Amino acid sequence: MLDIKFIRDNPEIVKEAVKNKKANVDVDELLEIDKKRRQIMESSESLKAEQNSKSKGPQSPEGIEELKKIKEKFKELEGGLTEIEKKFHEIMLKVPNIPSEDTPVGVDESGNKVIRQVGKISGFPFKPKEHWELGQELDILDSERAAKVSGARFVYMKGGLALMEFALMQYALSVLTDSGQLKKIIKKAKLDVPDTPFIPVLPPVFIKPDVFQKMGRLEPKEERYHISSDNLYLIGSAEHTLGSMHMDEFIKIENLPLRYVGFSTAFRREAGSYGKDMKGMLRVHQFDKLEMESFTLPEDSVKEQDFIVAIQEYMIQDLELPYQVVAICSGDMGAPDARQIDIETWMPGQNKYRETHTSDLMTDFQSRRLAIKFKRDNKSEFVHMNDATAFAGRTLIAIMENYQTEKGTVKIPKVLQKYMGGLEAIQ
């Protein structure tokens, strides 16, 4: 949510953002409703002030009659106010965040800009297979039985693949929780951010509807799993319950930046992607993800995102995977984002870069709805929030396809071997 004062003072900037983000919001209507809302508020509040001052202590019968009249008038005004506030709030929730200045303007993914490509795409002396072929042949990925038991877009991950997921997560945790390694990353990327380690968290995977709404992640609802018996949603990312963890709290300024790394299963209905990426585990209803979430001072949030991207790149480089960094354009980014940067990792089987990581700079868009603040010079301000993928299941696809051999086996990246009992290949 944006600050209504900001919208009042900068209607053109907001209109531009609405247009570039393809949001369906009438800013002029919003401002008109805001004006009306404040008018009603003023008259209803002064009426209430009158009522308050007159209703002190026991009343004479005439006094009660007079107060009854004030009450009736007040109720009438208040009814109108409730209605208009509801409308006001509805539109406010739809206003998207303002894209950062360096966000490319564009209507869809064709407007995204590749910032850099890193790592050499290695040629194979044979035709590289797709991950689902490798997985099936090595008996580490079973979609057929998963379909039988759970339906389409589910998988069983088995044997070396199951082990590799845990290895990947453990490797990432070892980097993110170690200030020494973070310091190295900061130095290498020439950044000026503290080396505060990420606090590991295993968050809940259920979330209440109102909290989901405040995170700006409830929509599109068709994408969410809803448990009607308890009116709860399944999260689509650990971000959803990590970001809302400090809802309605003041974070002490000396605790900023506050960084978390959360592991959870992510649930996605994948509505609207019928027939797309049906094979294997690229697009599934359920996958595991390690997610970074950080709360910072407003002036630090952009470098925080740069830092987070540097961490992502550092770890992908450690896995020796070729990738590209992509600035997502206004029309393709999420409504709560100010700046979205994706990392696409090379997948030789598909002969394409595919999205494996994303990084979202939310500025105060979420914290304003969630009321997450800090105090500075006796004033309260909203924190800024960043969230980003550390690793998700898709990275395993990139590893399988890049590390495959002619015999159809999959070698294990060096940095992961120690987390897999020294295993060097899945065969």
Add this chain to the structure above:
RNA sequence: GGAGACGUGGCUGAGUGGUCUAAAGCGGCUCCUUGCUAAGGAGUUGUCCGGGUUAAACUGGACCGAAGGUUCGAAUCCUUCCGUCUCCGCCA
């Protein structure tokens, strides 16, 4: 899931229809005194939404777990929900 108790400011805790503009204590902050691993005194104290202001000052309203309701008037009465605790049951 069953039975019972409870939810008040940063914390402890009083308040069962009007004097609550929420007592008192602790903590925090500011100043004073004293003089040294400390003590004492005075003052101050939250959040949100309006108005006002360059910014403040100032000012109106709301907030006692949440949402509704009763009443001229609700922390206090009623309803629903959420949460916490105790006991029982079930259980990785």
